[in-house]
Amino acid sequence: xxxxxxxxxxxxxxxxxxxxxxxxxxxxxxxxxxxxxxxxxxxxxxxxxxxxxxxxxxxxxxxxxxxxxxxxxxxxxxxxxxxxxxxxxxxxxxxxxxxxxxxxxxxxxxxxx
Amino acid sequence: xxxxxxxxxxxxxxxxxxxxxxxxxxxxxxxxxxxxxxxxxxxxxxxxxxxxxxxxxxxxxxxxxxxxxxxxxxxxxxxxxxxxxxxxxxxxxxxxxxxxxxxxxxxxxxxxx
Numbered sequence: 314x315x316x317x318x319x320x321x322x323x324x325x326x327x328x329x330x331x332x333x334x335x336x337x338x339x340x341x342x343x344x345x346x347x348x349x350x351x352x353x354x355x356x357x358x359x360x361x362x363x364x365x366x367x368x369x370x371x372x373x374x375x376x377x378x379x380x381x382x383x384x385x386x387x388x389x390x391x392x393x394x395x396x397x398x399x400x401x402x403x404x405x406x407x408x409x410x411x412x413x414x415x416x417x418x419x420x421x422x423x424x425x426x
Numbered sequence: 427x428x429x430x431x432x433x434x435x436x437x438x439x440x441x442x443x444x445x446x447x448x449x450x451x452x453x454x455x456x457x458x459x460x461x462x463x464x465x466x467x468x469x470x471x472x473x474x475x476x477x478x479x480x481x482x483x484x485x486x487x488x489x490x491x492x493x494x495x496x497x498x499x500x501x502x503x504x505x506x507x508x509x510x511x512x513x514x515x516x517x518x519x520x521x522x523x524x525x526x527x528x529x530x531x532x533x534x535x536x537x538x539x
Contacts, residue, residue, distance in 0.1 A: 317469070346525075346526065346527075348527075355516060355529040355530060355531050355532050356516070356527075356529050357529075358527060361526060363525070368525060369524050369525055369526045371526060407525075411520055412475075414460055414472045414475055415527065417469035417470040417472075418469050419468060419469045420468075422467075
């Protein structure tokens, strides 16, 4: 079965640079979620989109922005990167509905040096 | 505030023995509860969920979880542990009125041969 695809899988950036993470949801999933997982931490919700509109917002820094496109893929744009942004970034997708589980991608490991 | 607690950072169990990974929650309204497993450098994999109905929920890989409303708990269980069950387990609750997950801090399960 098709899964959530994230690219790139690994990314190394320097401080103050920008990064763009991409997420391709499971076909027919209309909702995309972004999470950040620091080393040894639980995933923290950043932001989500439903039908290309932002639906929930969590602890996403102002330096980050995201959007969902007409083909339902999503991009997380991160600017003015800081060392503390080094983390695993997960995208998840689901069909709309509070009872529906989210399916997670393999993650993008971002290292800021 | 809505939250999830996993009181044990690590659980050790001998192969073949039953295992329990604990989770308690605090939400307003009806809780939608989920368990995920994370293997090293991998995304989170959905195991099972409780939405309504039978308090004992069966999921993937022989796991099950028992919902206890009076104790606000949703403990993950398996009758006979396998070494391959060794991983990081996250309990999550869907926040009332939103679609995002709130995760517990995770419990590392180590099954000893």
